[in-house]
Structures are given as structure tokens and as C-alpha cells.
Amino acid sequence: MKRQLPIIIVFVTALFVMVTKFFDLGTFSKTAQDELNLWITVSSVFAFLLGPINLVRLHWSNVEKKRPNWVYSAILLVVLVISTIIMFVDGVNGKVSLFIVDKIANRIDSAIYAMLGFYVCSAAYRSFKLKNTEASILLISAVILMLGQAPIGDAIIPNTSKLAEWILTVPNSAGMRGIRIGASIGAFAASIRVILGLERSWTGTGS
């Protein structure tokens, strides 16, 4: 039953969603989809509790057993408790709560995102080596594109910007669309495997 019940629920829900999408049932389709979205939200909120429980258990264990770097786990637990109390007392849209989210959490998030700039350079350095034919094509295309984006490109070699635009709009777009079409059909097939119960590993009951 542990294996079959989730598969039955998925099959019935998928069938219901397909019928509401493929048939014009007037307001019924929209109402049904709104209801299902509400169910997704409610079940996600329940599932959201499971994550922090795992997080607290792991870091509590780190502190309790004094594992290496346990101090960071202690800081995480203290911050988690303080911010939870503030959110409960002040409300999620309260002044202090918004300060924590906007001025602390979002700022740290942006800092991590900004590291992308440095990593692009190191990734480019590693990949722009003439190792084989593919790497050579990548290098030549990248050089043309970089020159094409800068005013100096056309000054060095005339029409570089036009060539760069052609690379972007023709071979690049064609490749991206090909990957997209393949991935979409793959997602369809993967969904059918899940709906029909051929793919069962996600039930956690063995392959």
C-alpha cells in the first residue's frame, strides 16, 4: 500500500489536470485549477516544516557532539530561534522582520550571487584552452562575440559585430531550441513514466 497509494494519487490527479486542460469546461477548469493550486500550497506548507526539523536535528547534533566547526552550527541555531521569535511577535510584514529579510538576508544572498562574476572568469580561463576541436570552436566564437560587443571590435576587424550577432541569432538559437525541444519531450516521457507508475523510485520504496 505504501508503494501503490502515492502512484494512485498521482495517476488520478494527473488525469484530472489533463481533462481540465484539454477540454473546455468553462469556469470549472479555472475553479478546479485554483483549488489544486491551493492544495499544493497547503501541502507545501506542511512539507516546509520537515526541512527545518532536519536542519535543527543535524546542527543540534553537531553542537552536542562538539564536531569540528560546531560553533557555526550553534550560531545557526541561535539565529534561527531569534528570527523565528521575531517573525512570530512582529509578524512577517513587521518592521523588524522586513529589516532582517531586506537588509541582512537579501544582502548576503546578493553577495553570494555577485561571486558569479569571479567564477565566470575562472571558468572562462579553464575552458578557453585549445584542447580539441570543440574547445577551439568555443574559443573562436567567444572571441568574436566579445569583440562584437565592444566598439573596438569593428575598428580592428570590420563587421565583427554583424558576425557576432549572426552567431547569437542563428547557430546559438538553433542549438538552444534543439535542446529545449528535446528536453520538453523528455519531460513529457518522464512524466508519463511517473503517471503510469513505471518510475517508482520517488516513492522511496525501492526500485
Next chain:
Amino acid sequence: MVISLAAAAPKKGVFIFAPEMMWDCIFIAILFALVAIMIQRARAGLPIPPIRRIAGLEAIDEAIGRATEMGKPVHYSPGMSGFAPETYAGLATLSYVAKMAAQYDTRLIVTIRRPQVHPVAAEIVKQAYLEAGRPDAYNPEDVRFVSDWQFSYTAAVMGIFQREKPAANLMIGYWMAEALVLAEAGAQAGCIQIGANTNVFQIHFFIVTCDYTLIGEELFAASAYLSREPMLTGTVVAQDIVKILIGVLIIIGTIWATATGSPAKLVDFLSL
């Protein structure tokens, strides 16, 4: 819910096909029919065309073997999305990786971004250790929910790379802007890396940073490829037939548009 749905229920005789969904429906119906045919063939013991060799999936064994030889852990993540097709594919691969890790007695660290995915991933790993005959080796603390925030998750996984120094990093799922940050952090930690993504704006980062990359649909073929089960392989063959069909339609469309000089007519025809 029942009351609101009953109030919105259509009157008798209004069940008509939604015209804007016609082509979607036709392709899904073809795919369903082909999958059914392939399942029948597999059940009847008839031959199913083999899947071509996918280097990224072949390398999973090599990556876990390397981690075992070095005595270091393997890091695995099923991506950033909730229960999307990419996550299902990532979880199916996790099942295989966990079984291999259990057999080789290699530590497996799984990091999860979405809280709803965590219990499923934990069950999969636990079951894999059980199937490998090593339930005692399963450590629930190694299947970790990290954070729901995209870059908090990224920072935490980068920290894991630096502290735990895994020998292999498998990122099989849907990835966004964190793809390059994580893959570069993994490369700097000396991991052998296998990445899989369907996001066309991020795949190239995996291609330049990872040792092996599963591009687009290769991710969805993973479970069939690794299990070698004829019924699952059949669904991949069905998906390839649909792809050929779409390819033929694209060629016909190109010829039509070139010959008539007006792609609008074709678009009008397909929008019937």
C-alpha cells in the same frame, strides 16, 4: 472544494475540446500510444532498440569508484526545483548512486534545497542502503535540507565542498544561476563532476566546468539507462520517435514557409 467545483461544473453538452490545446493533446496522445506499444513489446519479450552510450551516466560508476579509492565522500544534489520532471529524474539517479555508494561503503552526502523533496530523498537513500544489504551504514544526517533560499543553499554547499572535500560531485536536476558557482567550487575542491541540466541558459556553465554533462533530454533518460529495464528503455525509444516526428514537421514547415513565402499560412493551419 466539492461545493466550489459543483457550482462551477459545466452544464450538459458543453464538453468541447479546448482548441488552443489541440496540438499538445495530439502529441501527448501519440506519446502515450507509443509508450503503450513499447510496454507491450517489453512484456512480450520482443526486442527494444538500445539507448546510445551516454558518457555522463557511464561516468557515475567511475566517480563513485574514485571517491572509494580516495576514501572521500560523494556529494549529490537533485537540483533546485520542487517536484518537477527534472527532480524526479534526479531522484531516480539518486537511488542508483546511493545503492552504489552503499555497496562500495562510500559516504554519500545529499543536499536538498526544497523541504518537500527532503523526506523523499531521505527515504530513497535509506531504501537503497537497505537493498544493498547495509542498512547500518545509512546516516540520516548525510541527507541534509540546507535552505530554501537559492544562494543560501549555494553558500552552504560551497562550505560542504571546502570542509568535507568530496571526491565526486553529482548535480543531476534543474539548475539556475547557482550552477556555475557550485560547479566552480566543486572544481576548486578537486571533485570529478557530473552535471545535468535542462536550463538552456545554464547548461554551458556545466559544459565548461564539469567533467561530464548530461544535456537536456539525457537527464530524463538516466533512470532507464541505469536500470536497463526494457519497459523504461521503451519509453525513451517512444520519446525519440516523437522527436523524429517533430523533426520531420520542422523540415516540412521550413519547406512550406520557403515555398509559399508565408509562414503565417502554416501557423494558421496549425492553429485550427
